[in-house]
Amino acid sequence: MGVVVLLVLLLLASAAPDLVPTTFGVSSHPPDVWVAVAIYVALRARRFEGIKWAIAIGLVRDALSLDPLGTHAFVLGTVAWLFAEGSRPRGVLTGPLRLVLTALGAVAASWLYLLRILPIGGASVSVRSFLDAFPSALWTTVAGATIFPVLDWGRLLDDLCGRRRDGLPA
Amino acid sequence: MRLRKRHAWGAVLIALFALPVWRPEGFPSVERVPASFFGWAAKSPVLNPRLWRSPTSDDDAEDSPRVAAMEREIGLLHERLAEAVEQLRSLQDLKGGLSQPELDKLPVAQAATVIRGTDPSDVRQSVRIDRGTDEGLREGLAVVEGAVLIGRVHAVQGSTSLVQLVTDSHSRLEVMLRTEKGVRVKGYLFGSARARSGQTLEVRFTRIPQHDDRILPGTPVFTSNADERVPVGLLVGTVTRVEDPDADGMPVLQVKPAVDPTDLLEVWVLEPR
Numbered sequence: 001m002g003v004v005v006l007l008v009l010l011l012l013a014s015a016a017p018d019l020v021p022t023t024f025g026v027s028s029h030p031p032d033v034w035v036a037v038a039i040y041v042a043l044r045a046r047r048f049e050g051i052k053w054a055i056a057i058g059l060v061r062d063a064l065s066l067d068p069l070g071t072h073a074f075v076l077g078t079v080a081w082l083f084a085e086g087s088r089p090r091g092v093l094t095g096p097l098r099l100v101l102t103a104l105g106a107v108a109a110s111w112l113y114l115l116r117i118l119p120i121g122g123a124s125v126s127v128r129s130f131l132d133a134f135p136s137a138l139w140t141t142v143a144g145a146t147i148f149p150v151l152d153w154g155r156l157l158d159d160l161c162g163r164r165r166d167g168l169p170a
Numbered sequence: 171m172r173l174r175k176r177h178a179w180g181a182v183l184i185a186l187f188a189l190p191v192w193r194p195e196g197f198p199s200v201e202r203v204p205a206s207f208f209g210w211a212a213k214s215p216v217l218n219p220r221l222w223r224s225p226t227s228d229d230d231a232e233d234s235p236r237v238a239a240m241e242r243e244i245g246l247l248h249e250r251l252a253e254a255v256e257q258l259r260s261l262q263d264l265k266g267g268l269s270q271p272e273l274d275k276l277p278v279a280q281a282a283t284v285i286r287g288t289d290p291s292d293v294r295q296s297v298r299i300d301r302g303t304d305e306g307l308r309e310g311l312a313v314v315e316g317a318v319l320i321g322r323v324h325a326v327q328g329s330t331s332l333v334q335l336v337t338d339s340h341s342r343l344e345v346m347l348r349t350e351k352g353v354r355v356k357g358y359l360f361g362s363a364r365a366r367s368g369q370t371l372e373v374r375f376t377r378i379p380q381h382d383d384r385i386l387p388g389t390p391v392f393t394s395n396a397d398e399r400v401p402v403g404l405l406v407g408t409v410t411r412v413e414d415p416d417a418d419g420m421p422v423l424q425v426k427p428a429v430d431p432t433d434l435l436e437v438w439v440l441e442p443r
Contacts, residue, residue: 011217014208014286015212015218015219018219018287019220027432030288047175051182060208061290061291062196063202064204064205064298065294065296066291066332066334067190067291067294068190069193069200070186070187070188070189071190071291072291074189078183081179081180084179086176087174110292116187136292
């Protein structure tokens, strides 16, 4: 079931920029649901389980984008690698702390992407590009605040995260 | 130092970092699978609220799109007039006859609907249309709205295609425009899009032959005849600013796109005969 839920979330992620309203400048910096889902999985998964799913999310994003395969996979995989629980059990992170980490992760993903595309050329990366990460991270956090409780309540991705449906380690 | 799982995943990430450098063109056969699935989902009105929008909605009744359309028309008429004047001059010189457009050389136009208006990446500019190899599309074909070039087909799957917009940072296109004295000059169009705001274009490597000639703001920019898949004379945008920091007669032109790609719903794919 986790794979099905993940596919639905990725469908939502691909459609999100077209669906957001133009008010408050949201359409100029739409929420990055791809990053939000990757961070959710990374924070909820046991050990390093979240990294492979973050990489898979990034590969799907690359397949739908003009960017070459591996670009977003590297970015999301690295963010998940930074947030991975590791060998020492950390438990499930929820509440405001998770939202703060989501915002930080979204900014990190944006900057990492901009740094990643610099060597392969073509993009006109500027200081403004780096500053644009903050409003995008804000709306990504808002989207996360909406989606994460639903995923928590239904334990919808727990089988992907290596946790039983009651939230305990598998 | 013990090799831990974290190190192993780090090695995987390094390999992913190197992957776009090793294969910048990607893996079309691998990418086709998820792109086909997501394209199928995007074509379904139930799963894609973007398709609920009508091309003739009330938003189109506002003045701003009509004004923009009139400005495009004026730009096209300006170019047609300049072409007619140039033809008349060559006729006077050559004392030949007019060359009529050959109907069998006109490209074939295929209608398509934009099912995704943005690229999943923050910086790249693309749209996805509901036509693919099943309808005979191939890479490099021009995608237009009316007489305005929107972009070119970049990747083709079974029933959908990814169109690279002219505003994309990796987009390159040879274009032509006229100087104040009516001389046609060529240049190269570069997309310099930033994160979905401030989309703009640049034309570089334009050489003005006469030192007392110049390019004025408001000059329309058209496609050139460099690529057989892109018809000549399609409007791309309008010059907004002319900069010549090196004072070498090769100015850099800031160009405003003729169409806002985020509002696109229906487009045409042109296939040369």
